[in-house]
Amino acid sequence: MKKAPPCLLILSFLFSYVYSQSxxxxxxxxxxxxxxxxxxxxxxxxxxxxxxxxxxxxxxxxxxxxxxxxxxxxxxxxxxxxxxxxxxxxxxxxxxxxxxxxxxxxxxxxxxxxxxxxxxxxxxxxxxxxxxxxxxxxxxxxxxxxxxxxxxxxxxxxxxxxxxxxxxxxxxxxxxxxxxxxxxxxxxxxxxxxxxxxxKQPESSLRRSHGILNMLGWAILMPIGAMVARYMRKWDPLWFYLHAVIQSTAFLFGLIGVICGFVLDDRLSANVSKHKALGITILTFGCLQVLALLIRPDKSSKVRKYWNWYHFGVGRVLVFLAAINVFYGIHLGKAGSSWNAGFAAVLVILFIVTLIMEIRIWFRK
Missing domain, CATH: 2.60.40.1210 (Cellobiose dehydrogenase, cytochrome domain)
Incomplete structure (x- = not known):
């Protein structure tokens, strides 16, 4: 086996020395x-x-x-x-x-x-x-x-x-x-x-719970419950009870998620006024939906039409604001692109299902 030239040994030694010093x-x-x-x-x-x-x-x-x-x-x-x-x-x-x-x-x-x-x-x-x-x-x-x-x-x-x-x-x-x-x-x-x-920071698990509960409650279960009410009417009264259970579960998850957000805000003194304001608005709309269920007029009532407009309108605005606030919360929490991609994929699936069902309704008419 040939020995390396002396000049190469010297250069190798100098490189190793410089590298070790760096x-x-x-x-x-x-x-x-x-x-x-x-x-x-x-x-x-x-x-x-x-x-x-x-x-x-x-x-x-x-x-x-x-x-x-x-x-x-x-x-x-x-x-x-x-x-x-x-x-x-x-x-x-x-x-x-x-x-x-x-x-x-x-x-x-x-x-x-x-x-x-x-x-x-x-x-x-x-x-x-x-x-x-x-x-x-x-x-x-x-x-x-x-x-x-x-x-x-x-x-x-x-x-x-x-x-x-x-x-x-x-x-x-x-x-x-x-x-x-x-x-x-x-x-x-x-x-x-x-x-x-x-x-492990105690706020990390609380922050994760805050995000998951709000995402699951307001932005995923709420639109699923709305889809049940719109596309499963032929299975009466099953659609109504299923709609009520899903929306009640979504409201409970969202309420707990908002409470987690208030606790985080108190512990961290974070400057998230826009995110907080959107969350309070979404919670207010959720409470209005619960009240609407309690005062729902009879089908034969003359004001039932206006109640439907109110119920559908507030529900759509709630879901829209919830999706925006979830993306904004992912940005504030620096959760990473995987959270954005996962949530976006769920929204795309819900949109595709909604589009297919709307096309079916249009062809029936």
Whole structure:
């Protein structure tokens, strides 16, 4: 077997060295060109967010001093670490760093008072924010950002949150307003062992229930119940009881979904006024439909015609607004294209069935 030429071995070694220096890992020591204000050799290391390349190093340097180094890829977005008292993003204090287009690095502290932009407040240490020691800095090296700081506390909170901002939307020098993060993850860190657990946000299951119940109730079962009332009249009185059961189930699902939405709004203080207003309008129309069923006049009554106009009209507007609000809710919740595609497929199926049944009625006439 032939040996590789010396020049190729040298190039291979240099490439491996450069590549290893551009990659950060808990399996290799931290070597930065710019000296840090504290020693990093004895730090514990954890890959706290593997999908985003976040690595956290820390050590208790003194009884009331903790050293931290957060390493993350240098992309055209901000990166941050937040210390939360309860595991929620709201109420936490975050250290955020980013690199300007001209290469200037910035590191700021923010208090996350809510999800609305005006509730995310820039804070100025040392009088406010985290108890940081002087010398906190950010180092940019080999396409990675290193946020380094000393926390003056007997023991930091174990609830840590990491976030990545949206692409090309960096805080500007006028007020350094922080835009909503693109992705985030909440973890619980055991400082003694270095083990951490990714926490499931309690609002995630509530948000999912809110979306599924409203989608199933207002936007899927409601039109199915309306189709039963229109196309199954020959099976009297079966169509009426089936219509009543489906619409009652849809109203119950929708009502619970709206209640979940109010609970979410209270917990997250989210700025979703349009989505909320549409939801309240849909719920109001649903209540009107229930009242219409209770005061339904007899078939022989002269006002039955007007009641039918009212019942059909309100029902159609309800279904139309519900479909719009479901798509809007998927957008606000960043649920992804799969939710949009799935819901759209159901609507297309309902539309095709309705079109076929209307054509049959037209040919009969």
């Amino acid at each position: 990659q950060d890992s808990c399996n290799s020591p931290l070597t930065l060109q710019n000296p840090l204000p504290f020693d990093t050799t004895s730090m514990q290391c954890a890959n706290v967010w593997s999908s985003q390349g976040f690595i956290l190093r820390y050590v208790q340097a003194a009884p009331n001093v903790w050293n931290f180094v957060l390493s993350a890829p240098n992309i055209n977005a901000y990166v941050g670490i937040g210390f939360s008292p309860n595991g929620n993003m709201v109420g936490s204090t975050a250290i955020v760093g980013w690199v300007e287009s001209d290469g200037t690095s910035n590191m700021k502290q923010y208090f996350l008072g809510g999800q609305q932009p005006n509730l995310v407040r820039l804070i100025q240490p040392p009088t406010q924010g985290l108890p940081l020691a002087n010398g906190s800095t950010m180092v940019v090296q080999s396409d990675r950002i290193y946020i380094t700081f000393q926390l003056l506390t007997p023991r930091p909170t174990s609830h840590l949150i990491y976030a990545v901002g949206p692409d090309a939307r960096l805080p500007q020098a006028s007020d350094y307003r922080l835009t909503e993060h693109e992705e985030h993850v909440a973890t619980s860190l055991n400082y003694a062992s270095g083990q951490f657990e990714t926490q």
